[in-house]
Amino acid sequence: MAVLYEKVALIGLGLIASSMAHAMRAAGLAGHIAGHAKTMQTRQTALELGICDSVHDSAVGAVIDADLVVLCVPVGAMEVVAAEIAPHLKPGATVTDVGSVKQAVIAAVGPHLPQSVAFIPGHPIAGTEHSGPRSGFASLFRNRWWLLTPLPGTDPAAVSRLRALCAGMGANVDEMDAAHHDLVLAVTSHTPHLIAYTMVGVADDLGRVTDSEVIKYSAAGFRDFTRIAASDPTMWRDVFLTNKDATLEILGRFTEELFALQRAIRTGDGDHLHAYFTRTRAIRRGIIEAGQDTDAPDFGRTPPPNRLA
């Protein structure tokens, strides 16, 4: 594939940034990849693993002359970075981000950027419960959605080039309004994460069921929850603080439904339970048919064969 951006700057070098670097290299999409991370250890790891061609102890150092700047820091840290790099951006450059929330990023980053750059917020719906530069791998985005939420008036050529980059890394690309994005993700990702965190916390609190027993006898349901609840705490704190309204709305609905099921258990209404569980089973089929997960049984998970070290 042809090089789409001569110089790419990755600000933050965690799971998403390192996976992007692996994927861009594998497909020959980027010339030079510059990276910035706060800690020296992360920068050194990025060099050792070949994630970056150059690392920089300031975000400004990384963005100089970059054709594409990707903000890969937690949502709560984006405003400071945007203000810092803004005066140093190359005219005609594209700035994007990979935050899980889009309205808050637009509000935090947008006002700082000059008119001479194209700001195209983005969100790759891909990840694992691991974090840091060593957790990245080239196939992370393959057959996953990468949502872009460009603002009205954005240069179509810049959007089109960024779409080509995402597609080149294996993702399916879609565009939507930022507010709609935040609601959809509150349902499919943010609220489920909060619930998983809560359930794992409850298990940990129970004195009668000792920690070791909860862990020892953890069945499939709970094991999946602990996997979700092992995600990066800083990233998720920022998600909930910045997608507050949509998350609270979905949480309200969740509690309402949960109380209805709880009541069915208390009153012994087996028909209600069975009908509910039958309906949710159908949704699973839809997800498999949509190619968003495999039908392999949830057991004996093995690492993906194409995972890079």
Added chain:
Amino acid sequence: MAVLYEKVALIGLGLIASSMAHAMRAAGLAGHIAGHAKTMQTRQTALELGICDSVHDSAVGAVIDADLVVLCVPVGAMEVVAAEIAPHLKPGATVTDVGSVKQAVIAAVGPHLPQSVAFIPGHPIAGTEHSGPRSGFASLFRNRWWLLTPLPGTDPAAVSRLRALCAGMGANVDEMDAAHHDLVLAVTSHTPHLIAYTMVGVADDLGRVTDSEVIKYSAAGFRDFTRIAASDPTMWRDVFLTNKDATLEILGRFTEELFALQRAIRTGDGDHLHAYFTRTRAIRRGIIEAGQDTDAPDFGRTPPPNRLA
């Protein structure tokens, strides 16, 4: 390995029973395996796949002369089966079950069985979201816990032989009190399943976020929930109806914690959220260290290499 039971009768031929058959055959633990399922289609499938040496259209037909009878039907169906087979059990036989709830099974099955058999309730903590005779595979129980809840006074030789069978199929075996079992499982399995069902139901209800979008953009968190919520509706209805008290207690604690986190989101208390998420991350590490799951990233799941067709 030596044959432990000359004749084993499997009553019900779903995921657990078919996996037991594969595992017992692989390790040479059983002589003849007789099976009963309600539908002719399931019985035919069991014969075709070699799960059973003989199939029977009545449970009574399967248990004649059996040294071990395994009740693999939903918890709510066990009492009827127990009453039916009781007069036909071979003196000295062992009867066990694989239900996810133990106190209710003891109350439903125990009174029907004659003194001449050893009743040893059991629960293999293993499964996938698939069901039916085609979903079984020999390695399902490998390195998983198989809990037995024998009643006081049970013949130790019978318990010991059943333990050997479970261990021979690859499981780690433990014994505990039935009431304690039900509480532990309410935390690690039953409540997480109910929560997953609820969240998937909420997503399905939302008119503004269309079905196709929920499915199309389903991120890791929600995809895991749909996997859990795809489990067998009849089995889970029975679990909640028969482990009512423990489930309602854990649900009460869950709601309390969820409200505290919801309040932290509403008031913008980032420190509370971060501390909570950091704590839950540590539990995940414990589960991996306990060997109850792998550290492989939750992505690109592939079927276990040792899965039987």
